[in-house]
Amino acid sequence: MADTADYAATFALVDTDGDGLICAQELASLMRNLGDQTTDEQATEVVRAMDSDGDERISLEEFASYMSRNQN
Ligand SMILES: [Ca+2]
Ligand SMILES: [Ca+2]
Structure with a gap:
């Protein structure tokens, strides 16, 4: 958790x-x-990957669970 x-x-x-x-x-x-040339479309893709409730925004809980999943 x-x-x-x-x-x-x-x-x-x-x-x-x-x-x-x-x-x-x-x-x-x-x-x-x-310094990254990220487009709005790429950012939207990242948000979708981290978003678990489908509101296309990342809450602190979604952020934390995404980050902890990707930790070694
Ligand atoms: Ca969300
Ligand atoms: Ca905001």
């Missing part, structure tokens, strides 16, 4: 408008800030 507190700080960095959900636009602007 994911410990969401471990991911809250990272999540807050991506959630630039602070509404508690990461949308594709926020993810795309983060990736561009990191």
